[in-house]
Amino acid sequence: MGPRAEVLLWLAQRASAAVLAACVAIHLATMIYAVQGGLSAAEILGRTRGNVSWLAFYAVFVLAAAIHAPIGMRSVIREIVGWRSRSLDLALCAFAVAIAWLGWRAIAGLFR
Amino acid sequence: MAEAVATLAVSVWRGGAEGRFVGYAVPRRANQTVLDVVTYIQQRLDPGLSYRFACRVGMCGSCAMTVNGRPRWTCRTHVARVAGADGRIEIAPLANLPVIKDLACDLSAFFDKWAAARGSFVGTRTRRDDFARVSPAAPQRRAVDAAIECIGCAVCYAACDVVAWNPDYLGPAALNRAWTLVNDERDGAERARLSAVAGDAACHACHSHQSCTEHCPKSLSPTSSIAGLKRRTGLAALTGKI
Numbered sequence: 294m295g296p297r298a299e300v301l302l303w304l305a306q307r308a309s310a311a312v313l314a315a316c317v318a319i320h321l322a323t324m325i326y327a328v329q330g331g332l333s334a335a336e337i338l339g340r341t342r343g344n345v346s347w348l349a350f351y352a353v354f355v356l357a358a359a360i361h362a363p364i365g366m367r368s369v370i371r372e373i374v375g376w377r378s379r380s381l382d383l384a385l386c387a388f389a390v391a392i393a394w395l396g397w398r399a400i401a402g403l404f405r
Numbered sequence: 406m407a408e409a410v411a412t413l414a415v416s417v418w419r420g421g422a423e424g425r426f427v428g429y430a431v432p433r434r435a436n437q438t439v440l441d442v443v444t445y446i447q448q449r450l451d452p453g454l455s456y457r458f459a460c461r462v463g464m465c466g467s468c469a470m471t472v473n474g475r476p477r478w479t480c481r482t483h484v485a486r487v488a489g490a491d492g493r494i495e496i497a498p499l500a501n502l503p504v505i506k507d508l509a510c511d512l513s514a515f516f517d518k519w520a521a522a523r524g525s526f527v528g529t530r531t532r533r534d535d536f537a538r539v540s541p542a543a544p545q546r547r548a549v550d551a552a553i554e555c556i557g558c559a560v561c562y563a564a565c566d567v568v569a570w571n572p573d574y575l576g577p578a579a580l581n582r583a584w585t586l587v588n589d590e591r592d593g594a595e596r597a598r599l600s601a602v603a604g605d606a607a608c609h610a611c612h613s614h615q616s617c618t619e620h621c622p623k624s625l626s627p628t629s630s631i632a633g634l635k636r637r638t639g640l641a642a643l644t645g646k647i
Contacts, residue, residue: 296603300642303609303635371605372570 294382302364309361316354341403348404355396363389411492413484415442417454418497421504426495427451433492439479440468443496443508456508463622466558470508471497476563478622499563515559515576522579523601526586529593537591545588552585552630554623561617561627573606577617577627580608584630587637599638600647608634 294302327337341347363385371377411433416426429446440458447454458468463481470479473487473495488494502510530537539546561577562568568576583602586592602608608631617627641647 294604296600296607296638297642297647299604299609300638300647304639304642368605368610372567372610 302367305360306364309357309364312353312357313361316350316357319350320354338403342405344404348400351400351403352397355393355400358396359389359393362392413442413488413492413494415446416493416495417443417446417508418504419454419507421506424504424507426497433484433488437484439470439472439477439482439484439487439494439496442484442494443470443479454508455506464556466556469499469558469560469563469622471495471499471563476500476560476620478558478560481622499559501563501565501568502559510559512559514572515562515578516557518575518579519557519582521601522575522583522607523594523598524579524582524586526589527592527594529591539590543590545590548588548633549585552581552625552627555581555625556623558622560620560622564616564620566614566616567610567612571606571610574610575602575607577611577631580611580634581625581627581630584633587634596641596646599634599641602634603638603642603647608638611635 367385370381413431413433415429415431417429418424419427429450431442431445443456459465461480463478468479469476472482476499498504498508498510505511555578565577567574580602583598587595587598611631613628615628
């Protein structure tokens, strides 16, 4: 991987971290607020189904996680395990796709 | 020199990568440095001891060793700072570098990485041009001033966790040097240098643990220099300069 690609990966991880910081804060605050009165799963689904705002919010959340986690794991694996070949990049691309697919699938389940 | 007030119990690494600590009894004196201790052992007790020094005044950067577990410049480290009341000192070669013998390390990799980071000035003027006029107050010049006093002692390199984890990592000193040149308005190799210092074996590998800054005997902050390189390479990548 060339220096420009490595720098862009680094920037993508920092940018996705900034998005995640906001998303995690909103997610936690919403959860704590929502369960105060003892919401049931059915009541939660009643609020998320058909709600485009929550759909968009969690879609962005999943996208940021799918970008952030594999890039961070790339650094950790390269340093700690010493796996530095192209196969690592391919494996982590697959990991990113898996996070995005599983995350968006879960969101679709809450929306539909 | 003042009379000895006690005897130091000094353990010194003997051998190469494989070796052991050997104990020596060294008279304790006032204003004694760790380099004085090593020199005493070599001159009075064991002429076979190998170590490096040159200037003895903190300029040349050749006498760095691991003293009681911390990398230090030994010519400016007083025994009183490192030895407790029991007078025990452990002296080993620098970490993260191959040991040649005893306290002397092979610094080839350390200086090769300065070259890999494009640590040489590339001029853009000829001898027929006038001197460049660089304002001491210019922000770039001030950034250079903050980082330029490196003596190449490799203390930061020995202290760096990332060097230990990733042998290809250029290390704090080489990146600090690159930062001084990136901010040198007379230099003509910025693009090549930014490419050389970008990536997982260069500035982006730094975790900002700040061990280099903590241990630097010249009180420099390679961490800040590396952070500057991250910003500058990021901008260069976004604008297509690298």
